[in-house]
Amino acid sequence: MLETGLYLIPTQLSDVPLDGVLPAHNIEVVRGLRYFVVESLRSARRFLKKCDRSIDIDSLTFNELNEHTDLKDTAALEALLDPIARGESVGVISDAGCPAVADPGADLVALAQRRGYKVFPLVGPSSILMSLMASGFNGQRFAFEGYLPVDAQARQSRLKEMTRRVERERQTQIFIEAPYRNNQLIADLVQHLPGNMRLCVASDITGENQSIITRTMGEWKQAHYDYHKIPTIFLLYN
DSSP states (O other), rough: OOOEEEEEOOOOOEEEEEETOHHHHHHHHHHTOOOOEESOHHHHHHHHHHHHHOGGGGEEEEEEOOOOSSSHHHHHHHHHHHHHHTTTTTEEOOBBBBBSSSSSTTHHHHHHHHHHHOOOEEOOOHHHHHHHHHHOSSSSSSEEEEOOOOSSHHHHHHHHHHHHHHHHHHEEEEEEGGGGOOOOOOOHHHSSSSSTTTTEEEESSSSSTTTTEEEEEEHHHHOOOOTTTTTTTEEEEO
């Protein structure tokens, strides 16, 4: 019997067997839930079937919370938590990784906290933390910057600010890019950042082709690489 509350359910980062990245406890939690808030209905259904093929998907209630959701519609957001008020539990599932961390869900968690509901974050893979663990960079002071600006001038300004944080605050800078622009991003970093600045490129984390490599910009300039369309995390440090 699950304790009533909001359960944040991590999913896999790559197409690998679930028992290699998620504890058995998570599967038990999933089996006990009947209400879900998901980033993508199709992805969530597929994930639940991987957890347990005997789950009756059609008996479950799904609501989507993603980039298209109007977060200003407070009534609609509150309605997602109504099952908790009735003594039921709600599970939150993003497309990959951990809900509410660089993924939808934070606003729903904030609302649950304001209502006094219990929130249960489950153990699972986070590409941000796993890349930091393997980078060799400062794990006590770090910042996740999300996507860099697309505009060239704004991007250069952001990179200068990130460089200052690395040099002055000894703070690891973590960011991502649209996968089809990964190679161009590395080329831009090599061109505009100091040659002794270190860049860690962590791609396909937990996947069969996982690659986590730390080099200086000077070394990346001479390296051969291809991260085109591969989910990748970038980290800077000195």
